[in-house]
Amino acid sequence: MHARVNGFQMAYEDHGEGTPVLFIHGFPLHRKIWRPQVAALRDEFRVLTPDVRGHGESEATAGVYEMEWLADDIAALLRHLQCGPAVIAGHSMGGYILFAFYRKYPELARGLILVSTRAVADTAEGKANREALAQRVEREGHQPVVEKMLAPMLAEASVHTIPSLKQEVENMMREAALLGLAGASRGMAMRLDSAELLARINVPALIIAGTTDALIHYSESEKMAQAIPGARLHLLEGCGHLPSLEKAEEVSALMREWLREQSSK
Ligand code: MLT
Numbered sequence: 138m139h140a141r142v143n144g145f146q147m148a149y150e151d152h153g154e155g156t157p158v159l160f161i162h163g164f165p166l167h168r169k170i171w172r173p174q175v176a177a178l179r180d181e182f183r184v185l186t187p188d189v190r191g192h193g194e195s196e197a198t199a200g201v202y203e204m205e206w207l208a209d210d211i212a213a214l215l216r217h218l219q220c221g222p223a224v225i226a227g228h229s230m231g232g233y234i235l236f237a238f239y240r241k242y243p244e245l246a247r248g249l250i251l252v253s254t255r256a257v258a259d260t261a262e263g264k265a266n267r268e269a270l271a272q273r274v275e276r277e278g279h280q281p282v283v284e285k286m287l288a289p290m291l292a293e294a295s296v297h298t299i300p301s302l303k304q305e306v307e308n309m310m311r312e313a314a315l316l317g318l319a320g321a322s323r324g325m326a327m328r329l330d331s332a333e334l335l336a337r338i339n340v341p342a343l344i345i346a347g348t349t350d351a352l353i354h355y356s357e358s359e360k361m362a363q364a365i366p367g368a369r370l371h372l373l374e375g376c377g378h379l380p381s382l383e384k385a386e387e388v389s390a391l392m393r394e395w396l397r398e399q400s401s402k
Contacts, residue, residue, distance in 0.1 A: 167193025191317015
């Protein structure tokens with residue numbers, strides 16, 4: 138499905154009924170990273186999975202994709218769907234968008250699920266690397282992103298256990314628009330530090346990370362769990378940066394159990 142929000146065509150899926158749970162994927166992927174969770178949760182919850190602007194099947198626009206801007210897209214989709222407050226889940230860059238969303242639209246979030254993400258901003262070196270990547274994408278296309286991100290995205294063990302996974306993830310990366318890859322790289326570099334926000338989060342939070350994540354170390358999740366009042370942390374042994382696909386059943390079960398608990402309160 139597509140909706141025209143904030144001046145572009147946003148692709149999304151909307152399944153099931155009940156408490157709305159909106160899942161934001163990370164860079165440079167798309168909504169299908171949540172495929173197992175959609176299948177597992179749609180009989181009990183309303184599961185919304187948009188493609189971020191310039192990713193997957195969502196239209197790309199030129200410019201720097203500031204996280205606040207991408208958060209506005211999510212809020213506009215919720216409005217378009219006439220959906221009230223939702224549990225918002227964010228994977229990696231989706232977590233950065235989630236923090237921007239919570240800062241701007243706290244009344245639209247009834248709970249947060251943070252997957253393989255971090256609250257802190259980029260270092261100066263990290264920002265320079267993002268700009269270099271954006272420029273390479275503009276010159277060379279998808280290849281630099283695939284070279285930089287495919288190998289560290291998945292734990293070796295997952296690549297062996299799920300033979301189709303690496304190709305599936307590479308395909309997702311190649312399905313992003315070049316404008317989207319450059320725009321999101323530059324937008325992530327500009328993101329605010331959300332470490333100060335954590336103590337002020339006053340909705341339930343579930344935090345999930347893999348212990349062999351090579352892109353964002355799981356200690357970032359431990360720090361978020363210490364700082365967010367009442368947060369619950371689950372570390373997945375031997376899982377890389379993409380728990381929703383690497384440990385699909387475990388992640389779906391964790392989410393289902395936690396969402397049920399929140400709904401019964
Ligand atoms: C992601 O998975 O969204 C990225 O690894 C986030 C990042 O590059 O900081």
